Amino acid sequence: MASGADLRRLALAMAGTEEAPHMDRAAFRVARIYATLAADGLSANLKFSPEDQALKCMTHPEAFSPVPGGWGRMGHTTVLLAVTEEELAAALETAWRGALPRRRPPGRARRR
Incomplete structure (x- = not known):
């Protein structure tokens, strides 16, 4: 079973991740x-x-569920830390990859 300390350690080991307070929570961000x-x-x-949310919630419904309301429809997902450390690491990596800065195709100018 994973713990909050495991989540913090795993998240901070991902390139570019920073931790900061976010309301009553600890937030982990790269570009977002x-x-x-x-x-x-x-x-x-x-x-x-x-799509990733649907897969996680379908394969592990005891641990993953959409956040209620509009946030959940945008992919925000609650995970109970009763998952294994390996499951948590895989889920964190999926979320981290989605938050990486998006790259513009070569030759495309930045809009102002």
């Missing part, structure tokens, strides 16, 4: 926030694509 850890350390919210 991809994970927030609940104050009690028992759950976290991860930002997935809607």
Whole structure:
């Protein structure tokens, strides 16, 4: 079973990740926030694509569920930290990859 300390360690090991407070949670971001850890350390919210969210919630419904309301429809997903450390690491990597800075194709000028 993973813990809040495991989530923090795994997230901070990902390139470019920084931790900062976010309301009553700890947020982990690279270009955007991809994970927030609940104050009690028992759950976290991860930002997935809607497709990744559907897959996680279908394959592990006991641990993953959409955040209620509009946030959930955008891919924000609650994970109970009763998952294994390996499952948590895989989920964090998926969320981290989705938060990496987007690159413009070569030759495309920046809009002003």
